[in-house]
Amino acid sequence: MHQETASAAGRLAVVEARPGPVEVDLAAAAVVVVDMQNDFAAKGGGNDLAGIDISVLRAAIAPTARVLAAARRAGVPVVYLRHEYLPDLSDMGPLGSKNQLIHTAAGVGRRVPAPDGSVGRILVRGTWNTEIVPELAPEPGDTVLSKTRFSGFHATGLDAALRRLGVRDLLVTGCTTSVCLESTVRDAMFRDYRPLVLADCTGEIQGEEHHESTLVLVERLFGWVARSADLLRALGG
Template sequence: MAERRIITLDATPGPLEVDLSATAVLVVDMQNDFGAAGGMFDRAGIDISVIRRAIAPTAKVISAARATGLPVIYVKEEHRPDLSDIGAEGSPHWRMCQRMAVGAEVTAPDSRPSRIHVAGTWNTEILSELTPEDGDIIVTKRRYSAFYDTELEARLRALSIRYLVVTGCTTSICIESTIRDAAFRDYICVLPVDCTGQPARSGSSYSGYEESLKIIERTFGWLSCSERVSNALAGKGAQA
């Protein structure tokens, strides 16, 4: 059993004791389709600037996690080339895939042939600023939650993980869904609020970002920020 490394993280609704020996960082959906020019969101006319703003804080948390020896787990959303996994015709996820032109053939910014939200293409690669390194774990999901029909929970159990630092997009959909599912499984989640983003709805200033943060803080996890989390992961205040 790993030696416990307990730190106290400045968070809301209150300070949280975290065992670094049982902590992993999740990086959810920080991929070209959501956060890069030419990706699915950008092609659909969705403002990706809020997701772009989350890149630097997320990189800071990832760097601190690697320096401390914590597992970094990337979760990316992608579909099979034959689109057999997008759901039954008329289902909610199927309708979303039609609306977002999932599977459409496109040309990537680097001139490679690509397809929207399809595995093995530029569109579903991790953003270049957050490129995984050797030893990082990559998990594929095909719905909003990182836990639904994926290998994530098996990976976490194999690593004896209990605490999750969750980063990524979008706040009110994939992040909230993932944190809810984590809470149902008794994982303790911390969301650095500057490491997540939620674009506003088309033609509106409303995004649901603040509401999701309130829901997570009230019921499903804790909120902090990249600076506080990075300092905590660096072991400041840790006690064996």
């Protein structure tokens, strides 16, 4: 199989994937990083404070960092999503809506001490809690978008940003596999994007079975699934 190097925009990188090899057009691709923020994946964040084991999310950081480095070398844009709410929580949804109920139960808006010495608030915009984990920090030229629902396409500028960049192929990473990542992938497919989920660049705190179930659904119905090493090989290292 002929694999193009990452240096020339417009060439195809053929990635070994499930259910079969997929051609990624490097001139029409973007990496999407879903919600890899402190509240979900950092010590001292909301999940960690709630006693949730975040090790599966922490394990996704290193392979994701390698993907981001390779993508930037290839000139592939990187788009970050952050799940976060206004300080008054007015964008969490009407009283009694499912989004409002589950996020209220999860302590969204609660003041907590942040590891950087500031006063944090769980999933509130402008706090340490919703910053991207430092290992994956955005770089100049990257796109960072806020979202208030599980899908990155709901009431956000994601679709417009991707279309402005001329993107068709999405290299999807982030958390959690069966909730925000899956919701975003489904909506991407409905809009005729081609999502490729990198299985080791995501994780599911609700259990491995939910992680695996989403990967099966993606490869059967919504896109393709590969390992980060498969992508890196296709990008020439």
